[in-house]
Each structure stands twice: as structure tokens, then as C-alpha cells.
Amino acid sequence: MKIGCPREIKPQEFRVGLTPDAVRELAARGHSVSVETGAGADAGFADEDYTAAGATIAADAVEVFAAELIVKVKEPQPAERALLRKGQVLFAYLHLAPDPDQTRDLLASGVTAIAYETVTDARGGLPLLAPMSEVAGRLAPQVGAWTLQKANGGRGVLLGGVPGVRPARVLIIGGGVVGTAAARVAVGMGANVTVLDRSVPRLSHLDDVFMGKLTTQYSSAGAIADLLPAADLVIGAVLIPGAAAPRLVSRAQLSTMLPGAAMVDVAIDQGGCFETSRPTTHQDPIYEVDGIMHYCVANMPGAVARTSTQALGNATLPFVLALADKGWREAAEADPHLRAGLAVHAGTLTSPPVGEALGIEAVRPEDVLA
Structure with missing residues (x-):
């Protein structure tokens, strides 16, 4: 051929x-x-x-x-x-x-x-998406930390903090391949991490894997609304195979967030899971809406x-x-x-x-x- x-x-x-x-x-x-x-x-x-x-x-x-x-x-x-x-x-x-x-x-x-x-694969996974999801997930806290820098319009918060100063609060919506990879890096950087997911077995798995180094919570509109106001960095890691991503954070909710907080939408290839998401490029990766910094690069793994x-x-x-x-x-x-x-x-x-x-x-x- x-x-x-x-x-x-x-x-x-x-x-x-x-x-x-x-x-x-x-x-x-x-x-x-x-x-x-x-x-x-x-x-x-x-x-x-x-x-x-x-x-x-x-x-x-x-x-x-x-x-x-x-x-x-x-x-x-x-x-x-x-x-x-x-x-x-x-x-x-x-x-x-x-x-x-x-x-x-x-x-x-x-x-x-x-x-x-x-x-697909025999386990119900997505084997050709998984490696790039792993890469994008590991990159998400890294680019989120960069977006949080004051020179980039962010809150000026160091993800891991320093002795005497609390670390950043990271909210990860979705506990699949992307969310797990993002949690691994964010925890490794010393952040205070919460992962939301709708699968109780998945949350149990994350609890076992991270051994108390992060917080897990069942995902709901109410949980997201409760956690957004304290989050320095929000990572959208939700996937519905083949379908458009669900919109989980509305524009109205941005007003409840900390000024200069960062949002990284890893689901942007499927339309994004934040209402205010729009695709960006590595050349011009971030933009601001209502005081909140958005990183929505549609091909994050291309950076590495x-x-x-x-x-x-x-x-x-x-x-x-x-x-x-x-x-x-x-x-x-x-x-x-x-x-x-x-x-x-x-x-x-x-x-x-x-x-x-x-x-x-x-x-x-x-x-x-x-």
C-alpha cells in the first residue's frame, strides 16, 4: 500500500x-x-x-x-x-x-x-487518545503554574508555596487519564489538590494511589460552585468519547473566583468544558475573561x-x-x-x-x- x-x-x-x-x-x-x-x-x-x-x-x-x-x-x-x-x-x-x-x-x-x-481497547479505554491525554495532563499544572505568574496576568501565586506560605489550591474536574496525570504533577509540585469525578470507584482508586495526598469529591454542579471561589487553578479534564465536552463552568461563575485565577481547559479539542473557553495556540496561549486567565491551547502535547x-x-x-x-x-x-x-x-x-x-x-x- x-x-x-x-x-x-x-x-x-x-x-x-x-x-x-x-x-x-x-x-x-x-x-x-x-x-x-x-x-x-x-x-x-x-x-x-x-x-x-x-x-x-x-x-x-x-x-x-x-x-x-x-x-x-x-x-x-x-x-x-x-x-x-x-x-x-x-x-x-x-x-x-x-x-x-x-x-x-x-x-x-x-x-x-x-x-x-x-x-477503543478491550478494557473500554481509548488507547490512541490515552498517551496524548497523559502528556496533556502532565503539562496542565506546568502551564497553569506559568499562567498564574503575575507577568502573565495571573494571581502571582507559586503552585507549591514556600515555608510559611500556603500552596496554591488546584481543582481538577475529571479523574480519568488527564485528571490523574494532572494530579500526579500538581501533587508533586506541592499544590493542594482536589479532584472531582462522577465515578465513585475512580475516586476510590485515586484515594488509594495518592494515599491521602489529595482530596477527592463526587462531581456535581453544587460541588463545582462550592470549590471555585477558593481555587487558584482549575483544570478541565472531562471527556465524553467522540462527543462535545459538557460545559461545567459558566461565565457567571467567573465572578465568584479569585481575581487572576487560572483555568486550563484540556478538553478544548472537544469544544471545551468552560463556557468562556475558545481555542488558542502555543504562540498566543492565554487570554483574560472577567479577570480570570484562560489557557486553552488545542494541541498541548505539540509543545513537547x-x-x-x-x-x-x-x-x-x-x-x-x-x-x-x-x-x-x-x-x-x-x-x-x-x-x-x-x-x-x-x-x-x-x-x-x-x-x-x-x-x-x-x-x-x-x-x-x-
Whole structure:
């Protein structure tokens, strides 16, 4: 199969869809891999690394998008969507629920698109989202601490405090992969941490893991309202697979918060879980609303591109190999977890949660295969 890996063009996106190691695996199975020149440079992989692994270097995206299977990181941008065609397979993060323009373009192109973020595993997890959630979660307290600095408009509070001065109060909404990773780093930095979640078993697990080093509480609108006024940093870490994120903090509630408090919305890829969230970039990451500082970078793991690319590549490679070896249909028929990632096929939306969010008729992936 002919496989293409383009250079990411979303602002400040430094990751790349395939590592040289992945190219080597694909080439060893007889597949042809085309990598756009400079695609891996920001992640520390030179064109020479790819040619040594067996890839050919393409001069531009047009050449790369001639391939049968396109493997990339972020959702295709408008210029990239114009290059997609019927019969082609796209494998990437899509996050369609908050993005009607992309959804319409993918449907119009006739492409078969498989979303990393909805591929599942035997434990009910999201194995292609998990490594980036882990990265974003670990980054959240770090960027939150930076946002809290007075020079950035924040309260001027040190996350861990110092002897004689209390540490910052960190409220994490969501105790999944992102929330747990964020809690681990925030506790390590010496902050006073509270995690909210709606799963009592999850809260019990966090209590056991952190051995009393943080506070857990059942998540409700009332709990959030009670805790917001004392929080120096709020981290939104809520995910509903494939669907738009629920709005858990309203604009009206910002007036109850401490002036200069920081909010980090890790759910911004799915529309954000704060009413006042809007996507930002690494170049211009923060903005202020009603005296509260917001950090809403939509591709947080891109800031640590080498680590993120390697972690993502480890997770995606088995699925890329299956798609290349068998073709998308046979691979999806054989693997229900890959099948769960099917979002669009030949003009049909195959993700009911996206359909519900955007008011578009959708069918199940199983219906398309049938």
C-alpha cells in the first residue's frame, strides 16, 4: 500500500504522524511510504532519518496526499481537506463534534476517515487518545503554574508555596487519564489538590494511589460552585468519547473566583468544558475573561513534540500496520476496536455522537460494513 505522512500545518503543531521506526516497520512489510520534506524536523527527525528507514521524501503535500492511506496527527486543515478524495483512508485525530466545517468537508470528499480519539481497547479505554491525554495532563499544572505568574496576568501565586506560605489550591474536574496525570504533577509540585469525578470507584482508586495526598469529591454542579471561589487553578479534564465536552463552568461563575485565577481547559479539542473557553495556540496561549486567565491551547502535547510523537507512534503503529496490510474494510471487520474509530465513510457520517452534536444523520460503523 502507498502511505503518506504530511507535514502538519496547524499553527504550532510540531508532532509528526509517523516516526522513522514506524516507516521501517512498514517498509519491511513491502509498503511504500512517502514523507513530506521537513515533516519530522520539529520532533527531532530529519529527512535523512526517514530515507534511511526506507521512505521517499516528497516535495510537498500534494505529492503526499496522492497516497492511499494518509497518516497524520491533527485534523486536516482546509487546504488539506481539499486534497482528500473518495477511496482514500485518513487516520488522524479528528475531533469532529465541535467542528461542523471539517465534518462537512470530510463528508463531501468521500474519504474514509478513522479518528484516533474513538478507537477503543478491550478494557473500554481509548488507547490512541490515552498517551496524548497523559502528556496533556502532565503539562496542565506546568502551564497553569506559568499562567498564574503575575507577568502573565495571573494571581502571582507559586503552585507549591514556600515555608510559611500556603500552596496554591488546584481543582481538577475529571479523574480519568488527564485528571490523574494532572494530579500526579500538581501533587508533586506541592499544590493542594482536589479532584472531582462522577465515578465513585475512580475516586476510590485515586484515594488509594495518592494515599491521602489529595482530596477527592463526587462531581456535581453544587460541588463545582462550592470549590471555585477558593481555587487558584482549575483544570478541565472531562471527556465524553467522540462527543462535545459538557460545559461545567459558566461565565457567571467567573465572578465568584479569585481575581487572576487560572483555568486550563484540556478538553478544548472537544469544544471545551468552560463556557468562556475558545481555542488558542502555543504562540498566543492565554487570554483574560472577567479577570480570570484562560489557557486553552488545542494541541498541548505539540509543545513537547518529540516525546509526544514517540508516545503516539507507539500506540498507533499496530493499527497503521493492520490498515496497510489488510485495507481498512478487512481491518475494521477483524477488529471491533479499530471499527469504533470509523467516523466518516464515502459521504456517510458513521459516528452517532458527532451526529447528535451537529444535527447530522449518522449510522453505526457496523451498518456501513454490513
